[in-house]
Amino acid sequence: MWHRFVKKWIVLSCMVFSAGWCGHACAQVVDEWKAKAALIYNLILFTEWQVAPTENLGICVLKESALTKELSKFQGRVMRNAALRIIKVSESSGFSQCSVLLMDTDSLKSISNIRKNLEGLSVLTIMDEEDIWHEGVMISISVFRDRIVFDIDLKSAQASRISISSKLLRLARGVIS
Amino acid sequence: MHVRDDIKTIKFIHSVAFSSVTIMSISRVIQGISTCKARYYLPLVFVVVTTTTYGNDEIIDLPIESLLGLKVSGASKFQQAVANAPSSVIIATQQDIKVFGWRTLGDALASMRGVQISNDLNYSYLGARGFARPSDYNTRFLLLIDGIKANDSLYDQAAVGLDSPIDMELVERIEYIPGSASAVYGSNAFFGVINIITKTADSFNGRPYAAVSIGSAGERKATAVLSKRDDEGRQFLISTTTYRRNGNDIYFSEFDSPGTNNGIANRLDSEKSGNVLIKGNAGPVSILISHVERRKGIPTASYEQTFNDGRSHTDDDQTNAAISYEKESDDSTLLGRLVWGQHRYNGLYTYDSYINLDGSQSSWFGGEINYLVNRWKDHKLLMGAEIQRDYKRIQRNSDIVGGDATTNLSTNNPDTRVAAFIQDEIKLSKQFLVNVGSRFDYHSQTSSAFSPRLAVIYQPTSDTTLKVINGRAFRSPNAYEMFYQVDAPGGQLGNTSLQPERVRSHEFVWEQLLSSSSRFTTSAFHNQTTNLIALTDDGLGRPMFKNLNQVDTQGIEFEYENTWMNRANLKFSQSWQRAKDNSTGVRAVNSPMSLSKLNLQVPVARTPFIAGLEMRYVGERKGLAGNVSSYLLTNLTLYASQILKDCDLSLSIYNLLDKQYGDPGAFEHRQNMLIQQGRTFRMKLSRSF
Numbered sequence: 001m002w003h004r005f006v007k008k009w010i011v012l013s014c015m016v017f018s019a020g021w022c023g024h025a026c027a028q029v030v031d032e033w034k035a036k037a038a039l040i041y042n043l044i045l046f047t048e049w050q051v052a053p054t055e056n057l058g059i060c061v062l063k064e065s066a067l068t069k070e071l072s073k074f075q076g077r078v079m080r081n082a083a084l085r086i087i088k089v090s091e092s093s094g095f096s097q098c099s100v101l102l103m104d105t106d107s108l109k110s111i112s113n114i115r116k117n118l119e120g121l122s123v124l125t126i127m128d129e130e131d132i133w134h135e136g137v138m139i140s141i142s143v144f145r146d147r148i149v150f151d152i153d154l155k156s157a158q159a160s161r162i163s164i165s166s167k168l169l170r171l172a173r174g175v176i177s
Numbered sequence: 178m179h180v181r182d183d184i185k186t187i188k189f190i191h192s193v194a195f196s197s198v199t200i201m202s203i204s205r206v207i208q209g210i211s212t213c214k215a216r217y218y219l220p221l222v223f224v225v226v227t228t229t230t231y232g233n234d235e236i237i238d239l240p241i242e243s244l245l246g247l248k249v250s251g252a253s254k255f256q257q258a259v260a261n262a263p264s265s266v267i268i269a270t271q272q273d274i275k276v277f278g279w280r281t282l283g284d285a286l287a288s289m290r291g292v293q294i295s296n297d298l299n300y301s302y303l304g305a306r307g308f309a310r311p312s313d314y315n316t317r318f319l320l321l322i323d324g325i326k327a328n329d330s331l332y333d334q335a336a337v338g339l340d341s342p343i344d345m346e347l348v349e350r351i352e353y354i355p356g357s358a359s360a361v362y363g364s365n366a367f368f369g370v371i372n373i374i375t376k377t378a379d380s381f382n383g384r385p386y387a388a389v390s391i392g393s394a395g396e397r398k399a400t401a402v403l404s405k406r407d408d409e410g411r412q413f414l415i416s417t418t419t420y421r422r423n424g425n426d427i428y429f430s431e432f433d434s435p436g437t438n439n440g441i442a443n444r445l446d447s448e449k450s451g452n453v454l455i456k457g458n459a460g461p462v463s464i465l466i467s468h469v470e471r472r473k474g475i476p477t478a479s480y481e482q483t484f485n486d487g488r489s490h491t492d493d494d495q496t497n498a499a500i501s502y503e504k505e506s507d508d509s510t511l512l513g514r515l516v517w518g519q520h521r522y523n524g525l526y527t528y529d530s531y532i533n534l535d536g537s538q539s540s541w542f543g544g545e546i547n548y549l550v551n552r553w554k555d556h557k558l559l560m561g562a563e564i565q566r567d568y569k570r571i572q573r574n575s576d577i578v579g580g581d582a583t584t585n586l587s588t589n590n591p592d593t594r595v596a597a598f599i600q601d602e603i604k605l606s607k608q609f610l611v612n613v614g615s616r617f618d619y620h621s622q623t624s625s626a627f628s629p630r631l632a633v634i635y636q637p638t639s640d641t642t643l644k645v646i647n648g649r650a651f652r653s654p655n656a657y658e659m660f661y662q663v664d665a666p667g668g669q670l671g672n673t674s675l676q677p678e679r680v681r682s683h684e685f686v687w688e689q690l691l692s693s694s695s696r697f698t699t700s701a702f703h704n705q706t707t708n709l710i711a712l713t714d715d716g717l718g719r720p721m722f723k724n725l726n727q728v729d730t731q732g733i734e735f736e737y738e739n740t741w742m743n744r745a746n747l748k749f750s751q752s753w754q755r756a757k758d759n760s761t762g763v764r765a766v767n768s769p770m771s772l773s774k775l776n777l778q779v780p781v782a783r784t785p786f787i788a789g790l791e792m793r794y795v796g797e798r799k800g801l802a803g804n805v806s807s808y809l810l811t812n813l814t815l816y817a818s819q820i821l822k823d824c825d826l827s828l829s830i831y832n833l834l835d836k837q838y839g840d841p842g843a844f845e846h847r848q849n850m851l852i853q854q855g856r857t858f859r860m861k862l863s864r865s866f
Contacts, residue, residue: 034236042241148245171245 035148036141037070040126043139043150044100045079046168049122050161053099057082060089060098060123062107067128071102092117100124108134122161138162149173263612263632263646264358265686265700269351271376276778276789278814278829278859283337285351286371288776290698290736290750292353293795294337295767295840297851298427298446298477299491301338305355305368306702307730307754309767310711311801311843317367317652319358323375323456323465325499329520330567330592331539333365333655339450340493342467343373344418346388346400346863347454350374356702357650357682360614360630363563363596364653367680368704375456375465378404378412385866392829392859394446395423413457421449425854427476429484431847437484445476445487463501470494475526479845486527495520510549516565517542531578539656540569543594555604559614560597567592570656574663585663590656593621600630610634618651622659626651626677640690647684651677654710658722670721678708678724695739703731712844720844727759730768745779767841769796769807785817800841802849808838823865831857 044057057079061068072086087097091110095101101123107114115136118125127140134140138157141150151174157164169175267289269279279285283301287294293304295311303315320327320335327342328335336342351373358366386402402416424446433440450471457464472492478484501514519540526533543565550558574586600614615629630648637643654675662671684702691697709726732754740746752772756765773794780787791812798805814829832855839850 038236038239039241039245046241167241171241 032143032148033066033070036067036128037074039141039148039150040071040100040102041074041077041084043126043168044084044124046165047124048163048165049099049124050163051122052080053082055082056085056097057099058085058087058097059100059102060087060095061102062089062091062104064088065104067104068102095121095123098123100126102126102128103137104128111136118160124157124160124162138164151175263630263634263644264354264356264684265644265688265698267353267355269353271349271380273776273778274345274348275818275825275827276787276814276816277776277791278789278812278816278827278831278861279345280859281338281345282341282343282348282351282371282373285345285348286337286353287793288748288774288791289353290774291355291700291732291734291752291754291772292369293769293772296338296853297479297840297843297846299473299475299479300336300340303335303337304767306704306734306752307732307756307768308368308704308706308728308765310765311767311841312845314657316365316655319362319366319370321370321372322467322497324372325465325497325501325514325516327467327495327497327518328365329495329518329539330541330565331520331537331570331572331656332522333652334520335365335371336469336493336495337371338471339420339448340469340471340473340495342452342469342495342497343375343454344400344416344452346418347376347402347416347452348373349376349380355700356646356684357628357630357648357680357704359618359626359628359650360616360648361559361561361598361600363598363616363618363628364594364620364626364651364677367650367652367678375454376402376414377456378406378414381414381865386863387866388861388863390859390861392422393857394425394854395421396857396859397421411457411459414454416452416454418450418452420451423447424474424476427852429477429848429852431849432478432484442476442478442485443487445474445485445489447474448472461503463503464499465501466496466498468494468496477842477846477848477851480526480533481528481847483527483529488525488532489527491522491524493520493522508550508552510547512547512549513544514546515542515544531576533574533576534582535574537573537657538569538571539567541565541567557602558599559601560599562597563595565594567594567656570660572656572661585665585668586661588660588662590622590660592656593619595619608636610636618653620653620677622656623653624676626653626679642686642688644686644688645684646682646686648682649679650682651679652710653677654722658710664719668719670715670719672722675710675722676708676724678706678710680704680706695737697738698734698736700734701732702734703729705729725760728756728765729759730754730756730765746777748774748776750774764799766801767798767805769798771796771807781815785820786815787817789814789816798841800849801844805839805841805850808836809834810836810838825861825863827859827861829859829861831859 059071068086074084075086077084089095089098091113095117103125111134118136125136125138127134127137129142136156138153139150141148150172152164152169152172154164154175154177269285274285277288283294286292286303291306293309295302295304295309297312300314302309302311302313303318314332315335315337316333318335322342351371354370356369358370362370381402381404383404383406388400390398398420400416400418402414404414406412424444426444427442427446429440429442450469453468455466472490475489475491482489497518499514499516501512504511522537524535526535543563545561545563547561568591569589570591571589572586576583576585596616596618598614598616603611605611612632612634615627617625617627619625628649628651632644632646635643654677659673659675660671661669663669682702682704684700686700689697706728708724709728710722711725712720713723713725715721732752734750734752736750738748753770755770756768758765775792777790778787792809794809795807797807811833812829812831813833814827816827818825820826835856837855839852842848842851
């Protein structure tokens, strides 16, 4: 019985191997993180800071993740005369170099601390994968029925002297104004 | 604060209202874990979706509108939270259903780790982790449709064949939660819970949809769906399905004599069924009505019937209706629900000089309330109460000789079930989670039961989850086991003193993410079933159900899953298990020592097709009169989405290698092994309008 069993799984292993081979040979598909990274790129594109970033446009991240990995592929791209830079910051410092701050649900634990440190700065705050609105988060991105959606808190953005284009407001799922 | 309410309202319309039923069922499945706290970097279950192929540089150049329209592969909130569930949840998606050509719920479940399906050519039976008693009508599994119980109230049957309430065309996702879950779900959640998430108007983009298929043995099926949705999130869907199969000739060696057509049952394996599903929601209120009816020819001459008599058949129909109200606030979710259901069965059994009519009708109504509270830090509290009145549980049996009927049985045994449960998920630290819960069930016709469960979930890193789950579950004897009494030759005795059967389960689960696209799960389990309700005899040779056996099952399972960038996906699982009847010391009937499953989907290069290859190995099983040999079943489907505009096509070959295999018969069969279908084909075409 074991003999037959082993034989059978050798055949199956060959199939697995061939599937893996095809995996490398075939084209890539958009995954959630790629699409989200591209969306964040677009969000920045349609956002204006009262004091426009010069030289560098810092996208700050609190930790490394699949999303930041995808985002870092846009590093160096020039947008309105400023080059995109992915900057790793801690919850309590380094925010002055940020034009954008990317947060996730883990950041919620220290949200009050983050908010305090953002005071007076003009930073677009983007929250990934959160369906509930949190004070100080300007744009929240989530996946709903396999599609990416985002919500905008216009009031928060205005308070930080950031203006978000009407195009984004139109495409957002929900807007607080 | 009022601002927050604004956005909550917006989101309610956009997300919660769309899937209010789903959300609550999810809430229950993940045992009270707030879906919004899921970590985005934990895609534990990989869903292969149909997306357009884009490279890294192309996607950034897409207009934002197109970007938002793209379907993304990745994990939904539920799937991420799976890590915290006190079980190792298994999920099949609608993509899997299409790619592997699954026609019944049983087909989908059969592909899952540790699950086995056997078929006696009349009903399909479900077994899990080595426990699969022939002819038990799946009473040890709880079947939910969008979180609503779909087991009937007389047999407590979880129908997984074409008698199942939902047509597979209407299934969005199937969640299977292995293990004992009586602590939340009560009776029947003995070895596992199956939750079917049905499609919504969103799934069909609010457009009409039709699917037709034809196959071997005169199989044909048609499904039509109409759906509507509006900007305020209100949705409505109605669907209808009709199915028919003529059936092939089947040869049974046990009947191979000139007097019984040389063992050939001529096209008696026929089946026809129909389904209707109506669902809708407006704001916090949702309704669901499902109806199924099925007639199945019986080719096996079960219960000593005359062989090859085309009149022999069973009819089953079931209707379920529910209206739910769900209200979500900042720190709690409240779900209230009223349900009604009815199941009818009529069997016509043929004998040389008479016809036997066997039938039942059960009707029930009830209500449930669930309350999920997130108010306290590090606690997620879920509590609920249920009441169900089984106001009709009628069983009858009569013999028709000539034009005269003799009544053998006519009984009605209404019942009331009341239950309450509470569960808390306590976050001890960043890594440690404790899930503790218990439930009390009262049944007016039998004893009450108390079912506790304790699970400790440890996540040393974001990629590793370890779970230790200990629980107790029960199953109340059903009305068939207690009250079905035909005191005549070939009949059966009732037993009103039956007690609930119980299981103590211990499980250890290790879930490991190997990379962002591969995952490994292993589980070791030990289930000790006591007071098992089994058919035996009363000492005078008359069959009767008694609390008799003690069955011990233990085993180990592995599963590996990998998704490649080209959408190819592989899932492989292996279970080794041993089920032993402690009272007799012998191996349990219909329990294979080894189960292996392989599901591979690969896009076929330069074509719109995805190939879905499915292989299922079931080890040798003990039958009632000798062993039933092992088999390896292979199914192959070619599926193309959008082969023409809005058209999908699928071509399936089931039992590709034409392997002759069978499942063990039960006491009512003369056959020790019931032979299953050889190679068959199906072609399916679907279109959105």
